[in-house]
Amino acid sequence: MLTHLLRRYKPWHILGVAAPLAICAAPADARDAQTIIGQSCAACHAAEGKNSWSRISHQRKTPEGWLMTIARMQTMHGLVISDEDRRTVVKYLADKQGLAPSETETARYALERSLNTVEHIGSEQYNQMCARCHSAARPALQRRPAKEWEHLVHFHLGQWPSLEYQAQARDRDWLQVALKEMVPLLAKEYPLDSKAWSDWQRHKPQPAALAGRWSFSGHMLGKDDVLGVMTVSPAGKDTFKVAMQGRYADGQSFNGSGSALLYNGYEWRASVKVGGVAMRQVLMARDGEMQGRMFEETHDERGLDFHAAKSGSGKLLAVQPDFVKAGSETELTLVGANLQGKADFGPGIQVVSVLSQTPEQVRVKVKASADAAVGVRSISLGRLKGGSLAVYQQVKEVKVLPAFSVSRIGGNGGSTPKVEGRFDAEAWSQDTSGKPFRVGVMPAKWSVAPFDERAEEDQDVKYAGKMQADSGIFTPGDAGPNPARKMSTNNAGNLKVIATVDDSGRALKGEGHMIVGVQRWNNPPIP
Structure with a gap:
């Protein structure tokens, strides 16, 4: 409904x-x-x-x-x-x-539509009593006194009377557990009155401070890094016009414009058309930074992590790419606001030349010596510090991100579109003590395989969809019955996602797990 x-x-x-x-x-x-x-x-x-x-x-x-x-x-x-x-x-x-901002931090993934997040909120009882029907984030993103949490329990039972007969309910006295154990817990963890909220109300910043230039950095699964400048102009009380000029690492433009509305002094919600594609921004705007996620209107799985700093704030956000191999030369771009001074990447990394420099981006060519110390190091630009750079000799392990995901069949004349699977191959190495460290996202060759014997027997690889070998983007099959499958079932499946990274002639593989599920019929703002 x-x-x-x-x-x-x-x-x-x-x-x-x-x-x-x-x-x-x-x-x-x-x-x-x-x-x-x-x-x-x-x-x-x-x-x-x-x-x-x-x-x-x-x-x-x-x-x-x-x-x-x-x-x-x-x-x-x-x-x-x-x-x-x-x-x-x-x-x-x-x-x-x-x-208050601090009250949303642990559950913002739900607002940002990061729907492949594996939740780690609350106790096992909280997960069984509250998160078996919707995300654990939904109750964590509201505040009530004990009486109101009690009202919510009664509402659930009145609205869904079969609730007590479902899994993880019929094995206990659900109503008594909810009233005597969960209500006190929720009232304690998520109370109506809190110091964080009263402090925020007293010190809420003026929205006019958001107007100006914002340098941004981001990354899209199955695509690449992105960087650019977002210009924010006042358009009324708590409303703004937005203009974006940027590019992906492969040179594809990331330009667009739109409008934004600010809630509660920091909750930024924008609608922006980028290259003709309608996208949404769900960001936290605070202390001269905006951070969150930007995603397509009709495909929230096609999104990018977004981090921006306001012009003049003096902030080094990131370096793209964020790794370099010992003994090699490469180009790096530092992204931030009010960038000035010389870049310093630490011992063993020489800046060969400065290719370009603006207050928002500094592009340099660097050479890493063959004996440069491996590991993750901090970088600096003049007096600014921020971001990090991984130096490695060899890739030791490849991880598929996300490790577990859900894509969904759709289309085929129906009203519900397909939900893609989108993946990155994350390389890891080891320092001199054998401690693992993250190198970064690397190009890979992608494929899928049956997750188990049943998936092999049901030919899920054949029917569930197609993986783009060069991008890590999986397009699910069509919705509806498939006469070619056993019992004319639909095109759901259970698959391994395999990434193969070439490290100087060495092929390293990583595996993830993807469920190809049915359509997402119920898609509320907070899942």
Whole structure:
């Protein structure tokens, strides 16, 4: 039902998850939001005082969390609200009852649509009681007092009465565990009132500080490193125009423009068209930096990690590529803001020439001596330090990233697109003491193989999809029954992902695991 609602009402507009309509709209002032809540919500949520309502005023959530709440009110309780009013209310609540930056740090992968993340939140009981139906991040991205967590337990049981008969519920007295053990735990771990939130409200920065030039660095799985400059211009209260000029390591341009909306002083949501492709930015903007993820509107798996520093801040973000082989020459690009001075890569690394230098990028040619000390070292540019460079003699191991992933069949005339598998080959080496260290992402030859005997018997390699040998991008098969398969089953599969890296004539292999699953029918803003 939620997916149907999102398609019908498109409430994700404001969040940089789909169409740019609402993200470009200037938010209304707080009085308008209070009026809307009073007229549209107060029939069920009693007023408790000035700008305070039952249930509503006793929770704190991210913008995506408040959007999902309003969507649930529409689908389950018949709330009638316009797109414009929904945008206004979400903006107001996310600003007034949001989360402090430190309260979102451990679960931002869910907001950023990094859906192949293996979660490490909470205890085993938390994972069984809360994270067996949705991500562990969803409750971790909201705050409530004990009474509200108790209300949430009762809501779950009332809305999904078969819950107690499902796996990891029918083997225990689920309701009593939820009320007597989980409610106190959630109230302690995720309380409504916190020092982090009160401190943030007092010291929330002015949004005008975000205007200016931002130097950015990033990396896209199955593609390469990217760098460039993003220009941010004020367009109204908490709204901005965005222009990007950049390039991938292979020279392909990364240029685009769009608009952004800032929630709660740091939650940056932007809609940007890059090379004609609609993309979203979900970033944390704080202390002269923006960090998070940028991904395609209709394919959130096609995304890149994004890190930017504001002009004048004096920040060395990264070096691309971030490794060099002892005894070789290569070109390196330092990315950051207010870059000046000479680059220093440590003993055994000589800067042969400076190819170009701007405040955002310094491109140099370096030579690593054959006896340069191996390992990961810090680098500097003038008085700036940041980023790191790996020096290696030989690749010892190759790891496939992500180690475990899910792609999904789709298309074939249906409404749900395919979800690709996208992979990197990460090289590792060893220092003189035998301690492993990360070298970096290297080119590889890619293939897939059956994960187990059943996958081999079912010919999953043949039917589940195709791996691009040079890129590490896997395109799943079509959705729907396949008459060529046993019992006309669909094109799901269970595969090994194999990367082969050539290190000076030595072939090293790494393996990952990919499930090719069915369509992702339920795709809420927070999974």
